Amino acid sequence: MKNLKFIIIGFLFGITMYMTEALSWFRIFEMFKFQAFHMYGIIGTGVVLGLIITWLFKSGKIKDMDGNQVKINDKAKTWPRYIIGGIIFGLGWGLSGLCPGMVFILIGTGNIVFVIFLVALLIGTFLYGALRTKIPH
Amino acid sequence: MMEILSQTWPWYVSGIAVSMVLFFLLWTGKEFGTSANLRVLVAALGGGKYSDFFDFPWKTQMWNLAFALGAVIAGYVTMQFIAPDPHFANISQATVDTLNADYGFNLTHGEVPMLPEFYQSWKSVLTLKGFIIIVIGGILVGFGARYAGGCTSGMAISGLANLQLPSLVAVIGFFIGGLVMVNYILPYVTNLP
Numbered sequence: 001m002k003n004l005k006f007i008i009i010g011f012l013f014g015i016t017m018y019m020t021e022a023l024s025w026f027r028i029f030e031m032f033k034f035q036a037f038h039m040y041g042i043i044g045t046g047v048v049l050g051l052i053i054t055w056l057f058k059s060g061k062i063k064d065m066d067g068n069q070v071k072i073n074d075k076a077k078t079w080p081r082y083i084i085g086g087i088i089f090g091l092g093w094g095l096s097g098l099c100p101g102m103v104f105i106l107i108g109t110g111n112i113v114f115v116i117f118l119v120a121l122l123i124g125t126f127l128y129g130a131l132r133t134k135i136p137h
Numbered sequence: 138m139m140e141i142l143s144q145t146w147p148w149y150v151s152g153i154a155v156s157m158v159l160f161f162l163l164w165t166g167k168e169f170g171t172s173a174n175l176r177v178l179v180a181a182l183g184g185g186k187y188s189d190f191f192d193f194p195w196k197t198q199m200w201n202l203a204f205a206l207g208a209v210i211a212g213y214v215t216m217q218f219i220a221p222d223p224h225f226a227n228i229s230q231a232t233v234d235t236l237n238a239d240y241g242f243n244l245t246h247g248e249v250p251m252l253p254e255f256y257q258s259w260k261s262v263l264t265l266k267g268f269i270i271i272v273i274g275g276i277l278v279g280f281g282a283r284y285a286g287g288c289t290s291g292m293a294i295s296g297l298a299n300l301q302l303p304s305l306v307a308v309i310g311f312f313i314g315g316l317v318m319v320n321y322i323l324p325y326v327t328n329l330p
Binding site: 016022045053087112125 | 140142145146147148149150151152153154155156157158159160161162163164165166168170171172173174175176178180184187188190191199200201203204205206207208209210211212213214215216219220226227228229231232235236249251252253256257258259262268269270271272273274275277278279280281282283284285286288289290292293294295296297298299300301302303306307308309310311312313314315316317318319320322323326
């Protein structure tokens with residue numbers, strides 16, 4: 001069960017996202033209307049603490065669990081995919097109010113509508129794989 | 138204790154939890170990226186037969202599926218044992234007013250359900266409104282996440298925390314898309330019967 005620790009960390013992620021309402025369509029709408037600090041607080045705290053954590057690993061002050069230096073690959077600097085792909089993701093995020101992580105949590109509530117949503121996510125992912133060589137990156 | 142736990146948790150709890158997830162995944166030699174699971178699932182379902190994008194050793198990504206499984210379990214446990222019933226989303230009065238005035242909602246501040254009615258039953262996918270939000274929305278999110286190379290966790294959190302300019306560009310894209318949708322397209326969708 002070497003994957004048990006990942007189940008536990010996914011559980012921690014899920015429970016906090018649920019109880020801070022980050023999986024609510026209404027919270028994403030509120031974020032895109034700039035009508036509350038809430039979602040910016042969640043993402044902002046994650047980024048600020050993440051900056052420190054990432055720096056601690058990259059500078060070698062913390063090693064990984066096997067004692068090795070952590071290497072994080074830089075993202076390729078080819079711009080169309082980030083701007084076009086980002087806009088398409090944002091259109092979907094604003095419409096559905098759900099990002100992929102939230103869908104897994106919501107499936108756990110037993111509501112079949114989110115299984116249908118997951119299938120739609122998989123269709124979108126498949127379409128990208130099929131069209132990948134024909135669209136600009 | 139349960140009474141405190143069942144109220145809306147403050148935003149910094151999730152912010153701290155997200156950074157703990159990031160720490161743990163870096164410490165175990167992984168990268169935080171939830172939508173990468175979608176590629177793993179398509180590969181596991183045999184997508185490699187149709188596109189080499191899905192022809193990769195997906196079984197090495199079982200850890201990420203385990204993460205997703207943990208999130209699914211969290212959804213069940215939270216609903217059953219922690220969240221109040223009914224569970225209200227504690228959104229602002231301004232948001233309630235905007236939704237009621239321009240988006241065809243009829244909400245009462247303090248009694249906004251966690252899920253809008255189009256997410257309360259699978260049958261809403263049979264309506265035009267539900268189909269657009271669930272099916273078109275899901276396809277856009279799935280397509281866009283892979284096209285951009287990540288979603289909120291991989292780009293907005295891990296990428297920005299690693300000072301990646303491409304991640305900043307993608308997050309700006311997320312907001313361009315989200316703002317266009319919410320302000321110029323969504324009213325036509327949510328006002329559908």
